[in-house]
Amino acid sequence: MKLFSRFKNSTIGSSIRYSIKPRKVKFEWQDTPVDWIPEQPFISYFINEINMILPAGEFWFCRLYNKVLPQIQDPKLKEDVQAFIRQEAMHAQAHNSANKEYLTVRNINIQRNLNVMDFLFGELLADAPLGLKVPKTLEHQWDLFRLGIVATVEHMTCVLGKYVLYNNEWEKLGADASMLDLVKWHGAEEIEHRTVAFDLYRHLGGGYIARYYLSVVVIVAVLGLWVDGSAHIMKQDPRFKSIRPAVYKPWVWREWYRISQKDHNLMPNPFWLISQQLGYLMPWYDPLHEAKTEDAITYLERSPAAKRAILKVA
Template sequence: MIDHHHRLVQRKVQFDYSDSPLHWIPGEAEASHVINVIHMMLPAGELWFCRLYNKALPFVKDARLRDDVQGFIRQEAMHSRAHSGALERYLSVHNIDSSKYLKVMDYLFEQLLSDTPFGYQLFNRRPWLQRWWIGQRCAIVAAVEHFTCVLGKWILEADALDRAKADPVLLDLFRWHGAEEVEHRNVAHDLHVHLGGSFVSRQLWMFVVWPLIVWLFAFGTRTIARQDPSLTKPRGFFAIWRDSAKRGLLPRISSVATSFLRYFKPWYHPDHEANTQEALDYLARSPAASRAARA
């Protein structure tokens, strides 16, 4: 673990989407849809993080790391709640049916990555296997959290979204979330190391996580775009990503690919991926986080 320590707190944010348009980046329907996929992708996954980490807690012997893990759980639970709210009070209001996408997410987390994959009860009957499976899934979280940190840093610094006059409510939602991803970026990696997880297992799971995340974004973008009456002929995901990134509305493909390669360095640690103070500075001026702090 790193030498300095920042205590993680839950910020009970709330958002009012009543004036937020589906194309929350004005004139940029496709880029809006790519980022809106997060509302469909994250609620189930982040609740799965919380359930998994609660099962990992009894194996955490370091008091500081235990506090970090508990703070991580509280923050991820709030992320899930916030994006579920956007799904119900924002995307659904704009007639976006996400049921097919949510079925995929439920299958992923309730079947493939559950405590008993495909109902295979041997995991419950063998404590050592149960412990091993917790460790493997913590390696998956570490890989995911690498990308959420990278994306969180990007959206904190994405001035193009301000110049495009993006909807302030949704921009605050994504930046609040991104700031907290930067804030707790070390926890998943440190937990996996503490549990005895190896460098090799983290690298192997990254080869699963990377294409899965890209596919989920592509599938989600297609799901939303096909229901958008303003898009008569929706384009492919990579074409959207490339063109939107040129305007600064999405992270550049090259920067995301470079971050993927950095994960394989033997000396990799997520602390070097971003700056905690940058995240805290935004959280201090975030409208939603400020309201939560006053409450």
């Protein structure tokens, strides 16, 4: 068994030659309105919900990756994973700053949504799920299952990263510069580190077939949590009072679909998002071919939040 895993480690390492660069960022939220895309409250709330969804998950990635770090045999992959951890920790901090300095200050109650994510990543998917200690013999399988979830989620964040990076429509509608920079900076770094989770999953013995059920679990969870959280913050707004959006009511799903049908650049179509998972299921899937690193780097070099952080340090 040990020999087998050593064989795997020596064959699948890092699939990139470039170095992933962790960057510091500084966002300023004092001028960002709730409708950060003017006259588009539904889209604004929907994208704002990612601030609540992401931090708990990204800190969980960091904890899990730090746990398996000593098992990595390939030095370049180890370097990729360390840079990935630093990038994800910075993403989580940036979205947390939006939660604290923007949404909470605008009197939006976000605690319930944060609690859902804390339960999922702090309890259910923890090293000891729901406080139950995983037997030593199953520990590697439990880690591998969770690494598979990260790899599947990272495919989706790469897809969404491309979507936001090339999106010009929000800007045309007069979107707030800070929120726009937050999603584009995050999306660009997701593209930059798109190979890491998949490489690590395979390096530690993750198999092909598991991608099928992991895709189903991840798609259902991401869409469900996104719509549920968005509905919760939307229903606090008097403009949605008569509708009282909820995940179990068709309205919020229909509205998402309707807006995305009108223009895919306003919101990604939910069926398109599901279809993007198909590429990940192909045996020849290679995250390197999913996006262009140079486009991501071009944005990262001019991101206002990254420039602001450099100025602050200087």
